Amino acid sequence: xxxxxxxxxxxxxxxxxxxxxxxxxxxxxxxxxxxxxxxxxxxxxxxxxxxxxxxxxxxxxxxxxxxxxxxxxxxxxxxxxxxxxxxxxxxxxxxxxxxxxxxxxxxxxxxxxxxxxxxxxxxxxxxxxxxxxxxxxxxxxxxxxxxxxxxxxxxxxxxxxxxxxxxxxxxxxxxxxxxxxxxxxxxxxxxxxxxxxxxxxxxxxxxxxxxxxxxxxxxxxxxxxxxxxxxxxxxxxxxxxxxxxxxxxxxxxxxxxxxxxxxxxxxxxxxxxxxxxxxxxxxxxxxxxxxxxxxxxxxxxxxxxxxxxxxxxxxxxxxxxxxxxxxxxxxxxxxxxxxxxxxxxxxxxxxxxxxxxxxxxxxxxxxxxxxxxxxxxxxxxxxxxxxxxxxxxxxxxxxxxxxxxxxxxxxxxxxxxxxxxxxxxxxxxxxxxxxxxxxxxxxxxxxxxxxxxxxxxxxxxxxxxxxxxxxxxxxxxxxxxxxxxxxxxxxxxxxxxxxxxxxxxxxxxxxxxxxxxxxxxxxxxxxxxxxxxxxxxxxxxxxxxxxxxxxxxxxxxxxxxxxxxxxxxxxxxxxxxxxxxxxxxxxxxxxxxxxxxxxxxxxxxxxxxxxxxxxxxxxxxxxxxxxxxxxxxxxxxxxxxxxxxxxxxxxxxxxxxxxxxxxxxxxxxxxxxxxxxxxxxxxxxxxxxxxxxxxxxxxxxxxxxxxxxxxxxxxxxxxxxxxxxxxxxxxxxxxxxxxxxxxxxxxxxxxxxxxxxxxxxxxxxxxxxxxxxxxxxxxxxxxxxxxxxxxxxxxxxxxxxxxxxxxxxxxxxxxxxxxxxxxxxxxxxxxxxxxx
Numbered sequence: 149x150x151x152x153x154x155x156x157x158x159x160x161x162x163x164x165x166x167x168x169x170x171x172x173x174x175x176x177x178x179x180x181x182x183x184x185x186x187x188x189x190x191x192x193x194x195x196x197x198x199x200x201x202x203x204x205x206x207x208x209x210x211x212x213x214x215x216x217x218x219x220x221x222x223x224x225x226x227x228x229x230x231x232x233x234x235x236x237x238x239x240x241x242x243x244x245x246x247x248x249x250x251x252x253x254x255x256x257x258x259x260x261x262x263x264x265x266x267x268x269x270x271x272x273x274x275x276x277x278x279x280x281x282x283x284x285x286x287x288x289x290x291x292x293x294x295x296x297x298x299x300x301x302x303x304x305x306x307x308x309x310x311x312x313x314x315x316x317x318x319x320x321x322x323x324x325x326x327x328x329x330x331x332x333x334x335x336x337x338x339x340x341x342x343x344x345x346x347x348x349x350x351x352x353x354x355x356x357x358x359x360x361x362x363x364x365x366x367x368x369x370x371x372x373x374x375x376x377x378x379x380x381x382x383x384x385x386x387x388x389x390x391x392x393x394x395x396x397x398x399x400x401x402x403x404x405x406x407x408x409x410x411x412x413x414x415x416x417x418x419x420x421x422x423x424x425x426x427x428x429x430x431x432x433x434x435x436x437x438x439x440x441x442x443x444x445x446x447x448x449x450x451x452x453x454x455x456x457x458x459x460x461x462x463x464x465x466x467x468x469x470x471x472x473x474x475x476x477x478x479x480x481x482x483x484x485x486x487x488x489x490x491x492x493x494x495x496x497x498x499x500x501x502x503x504x505x506x507x508x509x510x511x512x513x514x515x516x517x518x519x520x521x522x523x524x525x526x527x528x529x530x531x532x533x534x535x536x537x538x539x540x541x542x543x544x545x546x547x548x549x550x551x552x553x554x555x556x557x558x559x560x561x562x563x564x565x566x567x568x569x570x571x572x573x574x575x576x577x578x579x580x581x582x583x584x585x586x587x588x589x590x591x592x593x594x595x596x597x598x599x600x601x602x603x604x605x606x607x608x609x610x611x612x613x614x615x616x617x618x619x620x621x622x623x624x625x626x627x628x629x630x631x632x633x634x635x636x637x638x639x640x641x642x643x644x645x646x647x648x649x650x651x652x653x654x655x656x657x658x659x660x661x662x663x664x665x666x667x668x669x670x671x672x673x674x675x676x677x678x679x680x681x682x683x684x685x686x687x688x689x690x691x692x693x694x695x696x697x698x699x700x701x702x703x704x705x706x707x708x709x710x711x712x713x714x715x716x717x718x719x720x721x722x723x724x725x726x727x728x729x730x731x732x733x734x735x736x737x738x739x740x741x742x743x744x745x746x747x748x749x750x751x752x753x754x755x756x757x758x759x760x761x762x763x764x765x766x767x768x769x770x771x772x773x774x775x776x777x778x779x780x781x782x783x784x785x786x787x788x789x790x791x792x793x794x795x796x797x798x799x800x801x802x803x804x805x806x807x808x809x810x811x812x813x814x815x816x817x818x819x820x821x822x823x824x825x826x827x828x829x830x831x832x833x834x835x836x837x838x839x840x841x842x843x844x845x846x847x848x849x850x851x852x853x854x855x856x857x858x859x860x861x862x863x864x865x866x867x868x869x870x871x872x873x874x875x876x877x878x879x880x881x882x883x884x885x886x887x888x889x890x891x892x893x894x895x896x897x898x899x900x901x902x903x904x905x906x907x908x909x910x911x912x913x914x915x916x917x918x919x920x921x922x923x924x925x926x927x928x929x930x931x932x933x934x935x936x937x938x939x940x941x942x943x944x945x946x947x948x949x950x951x952x953x954x955x956x957x958x959x960x961x962x963x964x965x966x967x968x969x970x971x972x973x974x975x976x977x978x979x980x981x982x983x984x
Contacts, residue, residue, distance in 0.1 A: 648715045
């Protein structure tokens with residue numbers, strides 16, 4: 149036996165300083181028993197070293213007894229995680245344990261930790277950062293035979309579901325569901341990192357309660373307002389807050405009966421009010437116990453505060469029930485041979501509806517649950533397929549917060565499907581990256597009060613192209629990654645755009661040879677009847693001759709040069725459309741180009757090349773290929789001042805290649821040093837070349853460097869602007885002229901690895917070649933499906949979910965790349981149906 153030798157437990161491959169040695173006698177003394185073969189595995193495989201080969205932080209045998217049981221269990225937890233993540237021994241070690249040996253070591257460590265109730269790995273694996281911890285090849289090998297299930301859970305609702313539940317309380321339908329409710333504050337904030345964010349591991353806390361107390365007061369007051377007006381307790385135009393003048397058109401009859409009654413309500417009337425509030429808030433009838441409890445509460449409250457206030461206190465209490473903020477999924481009935489229970493029909497109805505959208509079950513799904521038609525897998529399939537084809541029930545904006553000057557988020561039949569892709573790709577993070585506008589020659593506007601600036605426009609247009617491909621529902625993953633067509637400035641349907649341009653061109657051709665510059669009033673008078681027929685110009689009389697000058701200047705700069713103008717005149721939208729350069733497209737005119745029509749002579753404008761606007765969209769843009777070259781994605785995965793190869797590469801590794809990159813150790817100062825003579829890529833290569841850094845950066849840098857062909861604004865480039873004072877060539881004023889710097893050629897070569905296919909792995913010339921190879925990878929397709937699993941299940945996958953993932957992948961392939969087929973497969977899987 150090797151009880152006198154060091155048994156080294158390693159830290160992460162990043163060399164955190166925690167290493168310990170253990171011996172059988174000491175372990176046995178602390179009730180941690182180690183078989184000889186496990187001792188051997190620990191000794192031979194579980195260690196790490198300094199780069200110079202010296203061992204780190206060993207605790208000698210004579211000192212180990214000084215460690216407490218808590219400290220030793222902590223060491224085992226660290227070892228447990230490292231072995232599970234295949235970081236013990238470090239991957240570059242030639243001597244690696246076999247799968248059997250690793251499983252044996254894992255089983256022993258797990259057993260010892262479980263015996264003390266000290267295991268932490270299982271809890272960690274529930275969080276998004278550990279989503280890729282399960283071996284990808286094992287998940288899709290088909291060898292796992294364990295029956296799939298989801299743990300029974302109370303799952304906090306998402307911000308979107310919370311909003312819909314509040315709308316349900318007021319029984320709002322149609323366009324009324326689009327209204328924001330002034331007095332309701334959403335108590336939940338999801339993390340803003342790129343990737344699936346809505347998990348089942350959140351819990352209610354005191355902060356949520358404080359917010360809900362205010363919400364419940366507001367909701368209850370609005371619920372009974374119409375009845376109070378009818379009784380004369382308040383006036384119809386009386387509002388505590390003049391900014392909040394919305395009110396429901398009526399009060400539910402059961403509530404109105406209590407408020408309008410002269411004397412105290414009887415038990416039957418109070419019971420009717422309680423039942424109604426339960427239906428509105430919790431979408432169910434109260435149990436016998438609940439009805440008795442709430443009836444006692446209502447009687448007491450009415451006695452103390454009168455009918456109106458007594459009723460309101462009961463309404464508040466139901467709104468504060470924790471079930472209003474949770475989704476309950478425990479399963480019901482007898483356990484099957486695997487210890488699993490099916491979701492109850494009611495649970496299944498809500499689970500299906502909340503997976504597809506943010507609203508609770510529609511009438512047909514509710515009826516299916518109540519009538520025993522939501523029991524079998526085929527029942528699930530029937531309802532899921534129906535709801536996926538329903539064009540109206542879940543219809544809404546993709547992101548109601550994306551609301552800026554002259555634009556709103558686009559509507560679609562199933563906004564939650566689009567939300568999966570926007571969370572997966574992470575491009576809305578562009579809204580949180582601050583940029584120096586002068587560096588973009590004044591074209592970039594940061595989000596500010598009342599506007600989401602340039603990244604708002606870009607995020608909106610990314611949503612539109614994602615929606616376009618998802619609604620076509622064919623080869624969705626590949627087209628999102630490789631399509632070179634995009635929406636830019638698209639403010640009307642293609643046919644309407646053609647009509648507008650045709651009308652404008654007819655005006656230009658008719659007036660171009662008239663004295664519109666010097667005698668605009670005369671021209672307007674002579675051609676007024678014709679101009680009235682041009683609906684897109686909205687000229688109704690001859691009172692504004694200056695409009696003719698502005699229109700003709702605009703037309704001359706486009707039709708006069710043989711190009712098509714954007715289908716909205718600049719002064720009508722306040723010159724907010726100026727983000728085309730971030731697609732590397734020419735600009736559109738600004739207000740400063742136009743002279744005053746009142747001048748004796750309108751000056752000639754300096755020639756400038758503007759964008760030849762395509763009315764038919766989406767349209768092809770040169771030097772772009774898929775969502776990873778969309779400026780919203782490129783900005784989201786950049787820093788304030790630089791394109792970020794590390795961030796872009798990490799995203800590809802973790803989201804497309806199902807890999808893991810450890811977080812930066814707290815002992816590392818992750819800064820790229822300044823050097824006026826070297827490009828950003830060269831400086832990154834220098835600072836990450838050290839072997840300790842390269843252990844992680846080898847998984848990111850080669851992937852991200854291929855995207856150096858785009859700067860941090862998302863613009864295509866062949867040269868990098870060397871923005872350093874030493875490289876300044878010409879100073880600008882920051883408004884109409886801008887700093888000019890030396891440039892240096894960029895290098896776009898990179899390397900793709902980890903696809904599992906030797907034909908795809910290898911050096912690439914640029915981002916285009918990398919994207920094409922990624923789009924052909926089975927691993928990439930399967931990785932996206934893994935993330936879809938997390939989005940629709942609200943948790944990370946486990947090995948037991950192997951069959952669910954394989955079936956979803958098969959459904960995608962057999963349906964010619966339909967994402968709806970993936971959803972249908974996931975929502976009819978054992979992982980979705982069963983709880984344990």
